[in-house]
Amino acid sequence: METVFIQAVINGLLLGGVYAAYSAGFSLIFGVMGVVNLAHGELIMLGAFTSYWMFDCFHVDPYLSLPFATVLLFVFGYLIQKYVINRVIDQPHIMSYILTFGIHLIVANLALKMWSHDFRSITTSYSGANAAFWGLNIPYARLITFFLAGMVIAGLWFFLDRTETGRAIRATAMDKDVARLMGVNVREIYAVTFGIGAGITGLAGASISPFVIIFPEMGLNYTIVAFCVVVLGGMGYMPGALWGGAILGVAQSLAATYLSAGISVAITFLMLFVMLIVRPAGIVGKGMAT
Amino acid sequence: MPMLTPSEFTLRVAGGVLLWIGMAGCWNIMSGYTGYIDFGPVVYFGLGSYATAIAMTKYGLPFVPSALLSGVVAALVALPIGIPTLHLKGAYFAIATFAFAETMKQVCLEFDRTFGVSFFEGSHGITLPISGHDNTFFFYCLLPVTLAVLLVHYGIERSKFGYGLKAIHEAESAAEIAGVNTTGIKLRAYVTSAFFLGIFGGIEAYWITYITPDSAFNVHNTVQMVIMTLLGGMGTLLGPIVGAALLTIIYEVLGTAFVEYYLVMVGVIIIAIILVMPRGIVGTLKERMGLRFI
Numbered sequence: 001m002e003t004v005f006i007q008a009v010i011n012g013l014l015l016g017g018v019y020a021a022y023s024a025g026f027s028l029i030f031g032v033m034g035v036v037n038l039a040h041g042e043l044i045m046l047g048a049f050t051s052y053w054m055f056d057c058f059h060v061d062p063y064l065s066l067p068f069a070t071v072l073l074f075v076f077g078y079l080i081q082k083y084v085i086n087r088v089i090d091q092p093h094i095m096s097y098i099l100t101f102g103i104h105l106i107v108a109n110l111a112l113k114m115w116s117h118d119f120r121s122i123t124t125s126y127s128g129a130n131a132a133f134w135g136l137n138i139p140y141a142r143l144i145t146f147f148l149a150g151m152v153i154a155g156l157w158f159f160l161d162r163t164e165t166g167r168a169i170r171a172t173a174m175d176k177d178v179a180r181l182m183g184v185n186v187r188e189i190y191a192v193t194f195g196i197g198a199g200i201t202g203l204a205g206a207s208i209s210p211f212v213i214i215f216p217e218m219g220l221n222y223t224i225v226a227f228c229v230v231v232l233g234g235m236g237y238m239p240g241a242l243w244g245g246a247i248l249g250v251a252q253s254l255a256a257t258y259l260s261a262g263i264s265v266a267i268t269f270l271m272l273f274v275m276l277i278v279r280p281a282g283i284v285g286k287g288m289a290t
Numbered sequence: 291m292p293m294l295t296p297s298e299f300t301l302r303v304a305g306g307v308l309l310w311i312g313m314a315g316c317w318n319i320m321s322g323y324t325g326y327i328d329f330g331p332v333v334y335f336g337l338g339s340y341a342t343a344i345a346m347t348k349y350g351l352p353f354v355p356s357a358l359l360s361g362v363v364a365a366l367v368a369l370p371i372g373i374p375t376l377h378l379k380g381a382y383f384a385i386a387t388f389a390f391a392e393t394m395k396q397v398c399l400e401f402d403r404t405f406g407v408s409f410f411e412g413s414h415g416i417t418l419p420i421s422g423h424d425n426t427f428f429f430y431c432l433l434p435v436t437l438a439v440l441l442v443h444y445g446i447e448r449s450k451f452g453y454g455l456k457a458i459h460e461a462e463s464a465a466e467i468a469g470v471n472t473t474g475i476k477l478r479a480y481v482t483s484a485f486f487l488g489i490f491g492g493i494e495a496y497w498i499t500y501i502t503p504d505s506a507f508n509v510h511n512t513v514q515m516v517i518m519t520l521l522g523g524m525g526t527l528l529g530p531i532v533g534a535a536l537l538t539i540i541y542e543v544l545g546t547a548f549v550e551y552y553l554v555m556v557g558v559i560i561i562a563i564i565l566v567m568p569r570g571i572v573g574t575l576k577e578r579m580g581l582r583f584i
Contacts, residue, residue, distance in 0.1 A: 277377075
């Protein structure tokens with residue numbers, strides 16, 4: 001009984017790490033530009049497919065393809081922001097939601113056309129390997145993603161806090177007009193920010209590829225989870241992704257263990273809904289409230 | 291159109307156009323005029339579908355009272371949901387409404403299995419009594435409801451309520467200081483749109499005779515309402531009519547001729563509208579020609 005509970009919590013935390021890994025970019029993009037990126041899941045899908053094709057065609061280990069996925073998605077994100085989203089960035093935010101939804105439709109359906117509906121997975125020598133002790137199991141692949149999430153968020157914090165570009169990004173997020181007066185090229189900063197957000201999301205997508213099912217339409221569900229994670233942790237507050245991920249992961253895992261897997265999804269949305277109304281700045285109250 | 295002895299196909303398309311004009315209009319009443327972007331209107335459509343399906347199959351109610359009941363059920367749900375959510379702004383309102391729609395979909399999917407009852411029927415869906423009615427019947431069912439939605443628009447264009455909605459769009463806090471009961475007005479718009487969406491849900495359920503949580507609460511329905519209104523022009527009377535008619539007909543043409551690329555093309559159309567004429571067809575015309583009441 002107790003083992004079941006501890007196992008459920010561990011599973012939840014590991015799941016939370018996975019959630020945090022692919023939600024941090026969503027939070028960054030919202031925090032800086034106010035863009036709710038509805039094509040977020042497609043970035044994850046593209047990251048996962050990058051690692052899938054590298055594994056399938058060249059037998060590259062999924063973890064070795066992380067840098068490729070990161071760079072590829074950075075370029076993709078940079079170009080999208082620079083040539084598409086930047087054109088509506090000064091208009092009401094709804095324009096950017098709908099625009100990114102359009103991007104979601106195009107990317108997901110072109111991927112579907114190219115790669116078909118097939119469910120794919122990457123089977124490595126260590127797929128399904130566990131560290132087992134005291135009757136508990138910890139899958140290595142999820143553990144790695146868990147630590148990657150921590151590293152990505154720490155790296156992002158370091159970048160935003162300590163580098164010149166990071167300072168420019170923070171300044172733009174606080175007040176874009178003043179930032180412009182201080183000589184920041186706001187549009188370029190937007191493009192770089194979207195690039196970074198997309199890049200770390202691609203990295204997350206590649207890092208979850210060893211243990212998730214990869215298919216062109218996977219994106220929307222990931223977008224929805226990223227929504228929940230970011231709202232729970234606080235929109236635009238980077239470490240909030242870890243909080244939100246952990247809470248959501250543990251809640252889902254406990255609900256799936258003691259109730260049913262289907263109900264755990266309902267609980268996800270219920271938490272999201274209640275959280276928005278009761279505490280819109282996130283669980284630690286450091287997100288942007290309006 | 292029915293007077294011209296049209297084919298069943300034309301009637302079906304005409305019915306679809308009416309349905310989507312009405313649904314886009316419902317979204318326009320709330321979001322188009324106030325600028326509060328509702329990303330979960332499909333929840334009231336879905337609840338309406340389920341209310342009609344359950345009333346007809348479990349309680350043997352006839353169709354017309356069931357459809358009206360659906361509207362009442364949707365409005366009764368919208369009231370307690372609207373009060374807390376309408377305090378949220380911008381992206382938070384959009385996400386909260388979206389989350390509520392997904393919650394209700396999951397509840398319909400999992401309720402029976404979790405509580406061991408037979409009510410929503412989970413993923414099996416519900417088969418409604420086969421109506422035996424043809425498309426003409428549904429055309430005339432949809433017509434008064436869609437006209438009612440447009441009548442609400444007409445009222446908005448020339449009433450205090452309408453000015454209130456527009457004031458919320460322009461400057462909500464200023465409107466509040468000027469004595470506009472902003473929360474009350476938003477709530478009225480929200481509940482009104484939920485009521486009509488519930489009826490549309492009921493009619494559509496009886497029309498297609500089979501519903502599942504995935505079909506009734508499909509997020510693409512929300513997206514269609516948003517895009518049609520946006521294409522036509524948010525916050526205008528003619529906007530939803532133009533947008534819905536155009537997109538439904540495009541769907542009937544492109545959707546059958548280029549099935550595989552249909553969604554890609556919808557994506558391209560969306561991006562093109564946003565970039566080329568962010569105010570929509572009617573909005574752009576209004577701006578160019580200086581027209582006020584269209």
